[in-house]
Amino acid sequence: MKQRIENLLKTMLFCWAVAGFAASLQAQTVNALNPEIDFGGNSLNYKGEKVALGPKAFYLDGSLTDEQAARYPYVFNTLQDAVDNLTDGTETEPMTIYIAPWVYWVDDPDDPAVRVPKEGSSTPFGMEFSCEWLKFYGLSNAPDNVVLAANRGQTMGSKGNFTLFNIKGNGLTAENITFGNYCNIDLDYPLNPKLNRPKRGSAIVQAQLIFSDGDKVLARNCNFISRLNTGPFWGSKRTLFDGCHFESTDDALNGSAVYLNCTLDFYSSKPFGHTVGTGAVFLNSDMHVLTRGSQYLVKGTGPVALVDSRFDGELVDYLGWRDLPATEARYYQYQVKLNGDSVFMDKNNSFATVDMTGKEVLKAYRLNLDGESFYNTYNLLRGNDGWDPMGIKDLVEKAAAKDGKNYSMLPTMLQVKPTRQKLETGKDSLLLIATAYRFGDFELDGQAISWSLAPEFKGLVKLEVQKDGTCLVIPTNEKDETVEVIVNASTDAGLESAAVISVAPSFLPAPAFIQKPTISNDGNGTLTVNYKLDMPYEDQSLISWYRCSDAKGSNPIPIAVSRFNKPMKSFQLSAGDIGWYLMASVSPKHLRCHPGGPETTVYAKAITAKDVKQDSKIVIPNLGNMATAYQPQVLPGFWALDSYAPADTHEWYWEADNSRDPWYYGPGINGAAQDSGLVQNTKGARLRYEPVGDSFGDMKISFTAVPSKTAGQGFSSARAQYMDIGIKMDVKTMTGYALRLVRTTKYGDAIDFVFMKYENGVATPISEGVSASCYRPNCQITVATKGNKLIAHAENLFDYFSEHEESEVKRVVDIDTTIQPNSFGGLSFQHTGTVGSGATLIKDLKIEWEE
Incomplete structure (x- = not known):
């Protein structure tokens, strides 16, 4: 009887334990911040779809306790723990982290220690790791609900431009995520105000997000929040931002990406420090400008294309590519608007803007099929392996078949090299090569190139187009002046480029001295170097003045020089000249010669106080x-x-x-x-x-x-x-x-x-x-x-x-x-x-x- 009672008690205790565990499990199934998430321990139900957790599928939920997360091998409550267990994914089976709404700190914001770069690096990172085909997937339609955060920047919590991630690997993807560096921005998290955090400071310092060295990088329905040097996947190769939002000041955006259906808040006038290779493309995107006056896109060099994109801002009155575009630079636009009105970009530098309206080049970005328009992201991103993140390959091929053309191998950039060269008539020549590139820096052969000169440059150079499409430039400048010539290159589709060449007439020998330099003192505090040259041209001699320790010109110290082809023949004496011997060196030159060998002369007497009138x-x-x-x-x-x-x-x-x-x-x-x-x-x-x-x-x-x-x-x-x-x-x-x-x-x-x-x-x-x-x-x-x-x-x-x-x-x-x-x-x-x-x-x- 006693044994039966003991067995009954054991059975009851086991049942209570099971019931308690079941109750505990039941408490974990409902996510307090998103009821659509049904977590079952070894699996996840989200919007009616079941995901089996495993080595390539993790669940990250910051609301779980350490004890709850520890019960399951593929469940984590900190991003650090999840990243520590990553393994490489593949294109067909990516390594996916399913992330519940929460604020996940990449770096401890309460740690008072200042972050410094590793030895040999200039950038301190919150997290550094390698993973092929990694996917961050936020379990919310609103990216604001899933936040990966840090709050450090240059001189504010770090020494160097603090950056959340340095991720190495191809195929990096993010969906429904906010990447935020809240160094200079308040973190407001309405789902759970306890997770709010004020910014470190108001000064806008370099506070960055993500470095990536990979190809086929995709962000969909994501926010990229910082200000200066935002850095969304800096260093990535083919990159698509689909339906993403950006907040930035200068030097902030990814310069080798396609921005599709994006919104961008510009807090200063140059969101790109520079673009890379074939540059950046905006398709059907909206830019909210919070600056005054002129809004530019690029601080340095590199191309940009704008298609069906809109700018709005109460105080902006001019849109330009950069403040001073290079003469050979070309940027592309189609249907751009400012505050609802059509605008021609950079009208003050109109040479730099190619309006694609009615030109074949537009089809590299935008196609029509049966009366409907769509964006040709397949052409832009396919590379040589057919990457098609928007799944439009079939549409592109249907449009191509209908028109009898290939719409997936269209170039977006033409580049002429070399440029900024100097040529002398009768002596030099220059071979120009124009190369077409598909987006992503894929060189495309077989493009017919037209070479041309504006009427004002006729007679200054001769263009000889070679059988291989290159262009030999032969200088024929018979003027006395050196002239800057622009050689244009273009394709029938509408791509343009140029080379800028400084064309000099045939140089003559440097003029001889009819009278060698001597220095005279006018008695009014000025020394003048006197000489005569055998030439009919205006004098452009290079003159330098020195203070020397004796009349032989020993120990010369330079004090003044000629600049901008204007000889400095006169030198005004000052108290600093007293006790020194003044020497002038003259290298004879005019506009049609290189400087000749210098002749020097020393004023015979040391300068005295009486010589100085200043x-x-x-x-x-x-x-x-x-x-x-x-x-x-x-x-x-x-x-x-x-x-x-x-x-x-x-x-x-x-x-x-x-x-x-x-x-x-x-x-x-x-x-x-x-x-x-x-x-x-x-x-x-x-x-x-x-x-x-x-x-x-x-x-x-x-x-x-x-x-x-x-x-x-x-x-x-x-x-x-x-x-x-x-x-x-x-x-x-x-x-x-x-x-x-x-x-x-x-x-x-x-x-x-x-x-x-x-x-x-x-x-x-x-x-x-x-x-x-x-x-x-x-x-x-x-x-x-x-x-x-x-x-x-x-x-x-x-x-x-x-x-x-x-x-x-x-x-x-x-x-x-x-x-x-x-x-x-x-x-x-x-x-x-x-x-x-x-x-x-x-x-x-x-x-x-x-x-």
Whole structure:
């Protein structure tokens, strides 16, 4: 009897355990955020379809407890655990992660540690892994409900441009997913507000999403959310975004992709840093423009095509491909609209735009069959293996059969090489090759090419079309001037391209000196080099001026040079010339010859104070003729030019490069493209001037700054990129004071103005930073000392728009601080930012001293 009771109790306990387990399992079957998900442990039912979980099918649900997830081998509650168990998929059986609604942090947002790149890399990643044919599948029609997130960016939680993923492998696919870097954007998650998270900061810094090196990459119904450097599958090959949404500022989008039925929010004017190969294509897409004035697409080079695409924006008044398209660049459009009205892209540079209306090339992008239009994504993405992510191959082949043509091998780009070459009449020739490419950089042979010249170039070159379709360019310029010629190439379908060639007449020998150079002193503070050349042309000789230690021209130091074919025959003496012998070097040249060998001459006497008529207390340097070669010597009256990496920038792993000239004089780029001035040519470019004299009182420096950046951020990033204007400096020891203009993490459209104290090259802030939006082209800046006060003023000549209140971001800077006066009189410029698009052009420089 006792044994029967014990057996009965065991049976009851087993039944209770089974019932408890069943109850626990039943509690897991309903997903609280999406009732359409029915999770059964080893399988998944979603919208009535059953998915058996297994080695190639994982279920990821962040709402599961660790205990619940641990019960099943293919169920996970963190993305990290799922990725740790991935195996390669195939095209027919991809490795799929089915993801329930939740916010999945790729990187722990609560970890205070700063993320740094691995050794040998410049980019810190949240997750790095390899997997062939991987698919992220969000279990919700709304991609906002399935979020893969991080919240780090350059200088905000990371050192380097933090990126969520670095995924290697072909066939990467994502559906119904939001990839978001919430460094500068609030994460709002209405399904579960407990998962909301505020942004790290308002400054727009480089915060990226996904690197991918694979081919056949597909995103469908996905969001890509960041701002600067969004990076949706950067590095991928054939890529399709189908019905996706993007939010971005500059340098953000994938430059080798097809964007089909997409929506894009542009928070600044150049969403592509550049495009790659055959470029980017927009089909039936909508761009919401939140910028003012001109909206461009590309900052650098590379093609773009727009088909049936629309722009809208309350404040945009011009659409262009890039601010200054290259003469040989071509972009394609069909039915583009701005605020509902048809628009011709880049009308101010109309040569760059090919309107495909009525041209056969349109069929590479858009086809008609039985009165219905559809987009020819098969032609764009098929490559050599027939990839057809939209499943339209049959439609394309039906249209092709009906018209008796092949609509799946149509090129989208024509490229002529070489370009930007120089030819001399009677001496040189150039063979041009035009190559057609299908989208994805697949070269296509057999295209008939037509070569042509505009009427204004007839007689300057002769074109000889070869049997293989190439074109031999023979210069025939009989003018005296060198002329830029454009050779056009085209196909019957409507593809276009060009080569730009500088065509010179036949060069003559350099002219001989009838009278060799000598230097005269006019007694009014000016030396003039006098010479005569045997030629009928205008003089374009290259003249350089040097200070030398003796009348033989020993130890010459360059101080001034000719530029832009204008000989610098006269040199105005200054206090820096006193005690030195002045030498001029003349290389004879005119517009039809190369420079001849230089002849030098040295003024017979050392310069004395009586020779100098210039006020030594005011220096307005002739920047247009300043020698910009590397010259590190600090000497009274000399400009020292070098590249230098200050100690407070060393954590960013860069070194000064003095292998080339640190500065150049000429036009800048982007926002400074219309100006000429002194521009940094290397990162760390430094300019120092030590005046003549032993002791100096108050001092004033004024100049106009023209940054390449136009949004007010001044520099390329907030990683210790700044420009210091040194005043009252001993420039040998770098001791004195400076006004620092620095990009910070506070704002993406303003910089800080901060006073610094220098002691033996080490700079320390001596004032609070004042944020200002005025550091855009043309910003007038003055730095001065008055007794124990250091004073700075900055304002812009133009009325730029700023969204900030004056209380938080100033339009005009007026700041001062108390200092300990010194007797130094040197000035310096130290630029630690990226050059090119991050450089600042300097003009109208004036320096004043008091006793």
